[in-house]
Amino acid sequence: MENFVYNGNPGRVIFGRGTIARLPEEAERLKARRILVLSTPEQAEQASAIARHMGSRAVATYSKAQMHTPVEVTADAMRYVEQHAIDALLSVGGGSTTGLGKAIAFRTDLPQIVVPTTYAGSEATPILGETESGRKVTKSDPRILPEVIVYDVDLTMTLPVSLSVTSGINAVAHAVEALYAKEANPIISLMAEEGITAIARALPRIHSNLGDEDARADALYGAWLCGVCLGSVGMALHHKLCHTLGGMFNLPHAQMHTAVLPHAIAYNADATPAAMARLGRALGAADPAAGIFDLAKGLGATMSLKDLGMSDGSVDAAVEQAMSNAYWNPRELEKRGLTDLLERAFRGDAPKTA
Structure with missing residues (x-):
């Protein structure tokens, strides 16, 4: 066998059915008190329903995530982070929403909980791709990697x-x-x-x-x-x-x-x-x-x-x-x-x- 180097990225994964019920305890583990809920416009209703598991911890919602993570959308979302004194992020959806959460975390080092509803897989990476002026640029940084991923099979059952x-x-x-x-x-x-x-x-x-x-x-x-x-x-x-x-x-x-x-x-x-x-x-x-x-x-x-x-x-x-x-x-x-x-x-x- 040839020599090799293996780096294991830290991260907590909750996998199964009905696992979104565990969101409050995951928020408590992170000591999150003021959570910003992220989604695309199309998944705003679903994100709000899932956020209800967080109770009073979910203090604001931003439902304007877009694919390829345009920097202007991130700048807009950052205003919500500042206005509401956000201390954690809850991203609900696919790669577009996960990308926005990562972009915010890269700028703030806020902890992230991700609830994937597609098979994007980007929630498991410390990689962020952002688009500006017609060019998509990627970066990798420990701040980008979500702290917790909650995989709930039930949320994928109606994925077309x-x-x-x-x-x-x-x-x-x-x-x-x-x-x-x-x-x-x-x-x-x-x-x-x-x-x-x-x-x-x-x-x-x-x-x-x-x-x-x-x-x-x-x-x-x-x-x-x-x-x-x-x-x-x-x-x-x-x-x-x-x-x-x-x-x-x-x-x-x-x-x-x-x-x-x-x-x-x-x-x-x-x-x-x-x-x-x-x-x-x-x-x-x-x-x-x-x-x-x-x-x-x-x-x-x-x-x-x-x-x-x-x-x-x-x-x-x-x-x-x-x-x-x-x-x-x-x-x-x-x-x-x-x-x-x-x-x-x-x-x-x-x-x-x-």
Whole structure:
């Protein structure tokens, strides 16, 4: 076995059904007395209902979270933090709300309790991606990592099939990159394979039966594992491309990750045979890139970036930005190869595999 370094991020996880009933005791553990409840506009009602578990501790609500965490939204939310003397945050929802909570925590070091309602997985990472002036920039810092995650399977039971699929594939992307990250290690690789396996097993069952409790639990469990993977090792080509596209075109987050992932896997496949072997085993596919494409498309996901809102004639500009200040990647970033990758993803073609 080769030498490796493993860093375990601190954090408390409550997993199960009906676990939101434990929110008051988690707030007490953090000595939180004045909590700001965060959500998107679409989940404001759900967030308010969950916040009622906190009683008088929930002193204010901010329901304007947006995907890709625009800095102007964070600045607006910071005014609520100051006006209400907030001493803790409760984020209810998916990656957009979690991102806003992280952005506030990065600026204030306030403790965070996150109640995920999708399979985003970002709640398990100390990574924040913020968008300003059409560019999404990521940073990692201990202040960004939430202190407590309360996973309640019951909250995911009505998550629409379409969002369940793309949210799940988005989580898979975290683990895929962890398998071939520069800092990859045996512990994270075990978690990555287990997380991908759980989600790949769950999504077809959710597609067939929205109310399959065991499948919902598998998907949420897998999403957590995949998030831990991303939070423990670095990112590579897939996340760089998605951060570029998200910042430039404001594409829907989970759907964009779903459309790009098969092509990023295909680009790196020959350079990462051990990672591809694990990924193929997790997916039950001889060709992992084709396997993830077929899984997503077969479950109804939109696989064309054009259909998601990317502009005609914009591939070259996206490639230029992605290659500037690029993340480490197992295969050298080549302009021609990246252009072909994004053109295929733009059209919604199957990945180009060896």
